[in-house]
Amino acid sequence: MTIPSPCFVLEEERLRANLSLLRGVQEQAGCKIILALKGFALFPTFPIVREYLPGTTSSSLYEARLGHEDFGGEVHACAPVYLPQEMPELLGYVSHITFNSLSQWSRYRSLIEAEQGRVSPALRINPEHSEVATDLYNPGAPGSRLGVSIEELSDGLPEGIEGLHFHSLCECGADALERTLATFEQNFGHLLQQVSWLNLGGGHLITREGYDVDLLVRLIRDLRTKYDVSILLEPGAAIAWRAGYLTATVLDRVERRGIKTLMLDVSFSAHMPDCLEMPYKPTVRSARDPAPDEQGWRLGGMTCLAGDWLGDYVFETEPQIGDPIIFEDMMHYTLVKTTMFNGVAHPAICMRDAEDNIRLVREFGYADYRSRMG
Ligand SMILES: Cc1ncc(COP(=O)(O)O)c(C=O)c1O
Incomplete structure (x- = not known):
């Protein structure tokens, strides 16, 4: 799958x-x-x-x-x-x-x-x-x-x-x-x-x-x-530790006053809260930190929290709308701390075995969001 x-x-x-x-x-x-x-x-x-x-x-x-x-x-x-x-x-x-x-x-x-x-x-x-x-x-x-x-x-x-x-x-x-x-x-x-x-x-x-x-x-x-x-x-x-990742997709690209942001279908606030709380900058696959005089991309979360973004990353190949963005090492703490803040969709959960078989463990829907509100 x-x-x-x-x-x-x-x-x-x-x-x-x-x-x-x-x-x-x-x-x-x-x-x-x-x-x-x-x-x-x-x-x-x-x-x-x-x-x-x-x-x-x-x-x-x-x-x-x-x-x-x-x-x-x-x-x-x-x-x-x-x-x-x-x-x-x-x-x-x-x-x-x-x-x-x-x-x-x-x-x-x-x-x-x-x-x-x-x-x-x-x-x-x-x-x-x-x-x-x-x-x-x-x-x-x-x-x-x-x-x-x-x-x-x-x-x-x-x-x-x-x-x-x-x-x-x-x-x-x-x-x-x-x-x-x-x-x-x-x-x-x-x-x-x-x-x-x-x-x-x-x-x-x-x-x-x-x-x-x-x-x-x-x-x-x-x-x-x-x-x-x-x-x-x-x-x-x-x-x-390092036993899994969170995969996301670029939904949009915006540039405001010279700052370029990739808009994603995940949120740092709702899905990776430690990035903002701890704070720490996760490793992103095929990306690195910018050199001092280089401009990287901010990664923008999908909630309307002003601070729901993380920066900056320079990619091997500049990501386009529809491209995947992979956050490494997202299994410990990340998964137990997610919320449905803003009503944003919770990422699905899959398991991949040694033979590369993928098993869908769980998908989340509206009922999961609603059930916590009353
Ligand atoms: C009492 C206690 N035991 C164990 C742990 C697990 O710690 P870690 O995940 O850093 O190994 C914690 C983490 O806060 C803790 O408070």
């Missing part, structure tokens, strides 16, 4: 390449790597992901339900707060649950105890070591609401807590983990004697070229030997 436009295209071979690297880490380091659904939740791929990874982690009731019903295995939950009315249902899905504060633990402790060991509780701590420059993505920023501080644990860990969790990285290398662990061990190392598992969170971009896998393996092995705890990692981005 031909791929419609616009369309997110998951490339199975690339996904499998990421997953086999992660399986290698699990085997060499003796740890578990679970999928953070907030980063990648394309459930038609779960039968593939499940071949390599033993479970998922969720930040809400719906993610936990998806993990339980469509993935299976271990289902972890780690949310800043839990809703009292959702807790009974949530506990039916999870095997492990992490609390973000001592008061959340106190509030739900009796419900966990009633599960009689079926659900293992943990506390999220904040190592207060910062490796992330952008505050929007930095759980270690001063005063962060994410994770219990060492001062709050001066009396040790509360009775009943079986695990510790920290998440303080974002698209980081193993060297960042090494530095974080040094602070973590200094402040919280003594608490590891009281727990049986330690979750090192996400933000480990293990599948990025150049990631120091040997260092990661060594760090995990050292932790296991030193503290006798089982180790988990819960990356999202690393699973679907």
Whole structure:
């Protein structure tokens, strides 16, 4: 079949390449790597992901339900707060649950105890070591609401807590983990004697070229030997890193006061919000950044938000109306963050296998837009 436009295209071979690297880490380091659904939740791929990874982690009731019903295995939950009315249902899905504060633990402790060991509780701590420059993505920023501080644990860990969790990285290398662990061990190392598992969170971009896998393996092995705890990692981005693209089409070309814009059938605001939020400039196939004295094309999104554009790109061949524009690496986070702002059509979703067979997973229509409005 031909791929419609616009369309997110998951490339199975690339996904499998990421997953086999992660399986290698699990085997060499003796740890578990679970999928953070907030980063990648394309459930038609779960039968593939499940071949390599033993479970998922969720930040809400719906993610936990998806993990339980469509993935299976271990289902972890780690949310800043839990809703009292959702807790009974949530506990039916999870095997492990992490609390973000001592008061959340106190509030739900009796419900966990009633599960009689079926659900293992943990506390999220904040190592207060910062490796992330952008505050929007930095759980270690001063005063962060994410994770219990060492001062709050001066009396040790509360009775009943079986695990510790920290998440303080974002698209980081193993060297960042090494530095974080040094602070973590200094402040919280003594608490590891009281727990049986330690979750090192996400933000480990293990599948990025150049990631120091040997260092990661060594760090995990050292932790296991030193503290006798089982180790988990819960990356999202690393699973679907460079595992697919978003294909769009040029609908129009406009030039205003010397600025040339290609008008597309996708929106940065609705379909690639991180490009505006983070912000970051995605790689576009067969295009490059302009040289200092060169004029490139802006890419214009299809909503009427004034800032729904990105620049600038110089193309190998100047795009004409009807030509495709391909945004690389659009599987992690992009797909889970799309909206139907402005009522613009949501891109379809396809999967491409190693033999180049294309499967249409989903198309979206008016009913999808309308159903969210009433
Ligand atoms: C608690 C927690 N775990 C895991 C992740 C996944 O991180 P990443 O997709 O950067 O690996 C996040 C991302 O924000 C998170 O907040």
